[in-house]
Amino acid sequence: MQKLTKDFFLNDSVTNVAQELLGKVLFTNINGNISSGIIVETEAYCGRDDKACHAYNGKITKRNEVMYAQGGIAYVYLCYGMHNMLNVVTNTAGHADAVLIRAVEPLEGLSYMLARKQTSKIERISSGPGNVCKAFGIELIHNETDFGGNELWLEENPTHFDFEIRASTRIGVDYAGDDAKRLWRYSIKDNKWVSK
DNA sequence: TCGACGATGACCT
DNA sequence: GGTCATCGTCGAA
Secondary structure: OOOOHHHHOOOOOOOHHHHHOOOEEEEEEEEEEEEEEEEEEEEEOOOOOOOOOHHHHHHHOOOHHHOOOOOOOEEEEEOOOEEEEEEEOOOOOOOOEEEEEEEEEEEEOHHHHHHHHOOOOOOOOOOHHHHHHHHHHOOOHHHOEEEOOEEEEEOOOOOOOOOOOOOEEOOOOHHHHHHHOOOOOEEOOOOOOOOO
């Protein structure tokens, strides 16, 4: 098992990182309960010129300031009053880029995921950004968590496998005008854990 | 202070 | 296809 190194996150191209994160493994250790899963769907957000991004045009608020930090930490925020969203902050300090983790294929800790979601249905338990956080126990307190730590981290996939990347438009960003048309949502083609 | 609004998901017809 | 739960954040007042 090999954790992703710091320079993985410092890449200047957030769309490259979003694609490279596919196939990587997300881990959480919540009160000693370890869950993991393969990232199968991501979306890129770029502060510099992307209206869909919370940090568009240099906007800085208490919520999004973590996006301006050096890459390699988590940006977690509450959406619609009930769903947490997990983002991976990328690029060097001062560049507000982040990758939203939209769907994961479960590996370990399925029983913890079922318990957190209070369900017995495995189907789509970690498909969709709100479900990823719920299943993995990620909450607002994990905002700014360093991916180099032992609570929330990312690893290379120990099993090498080939897959085709599918690019499509991002979800729920219609307000962003032309930027909503960007093909910045990436998924592993034909993977059943990709969100609908 | 206060009102409007989400980078959603579950369940309904 | 449609509705609605639910609350932190933002920006206007």
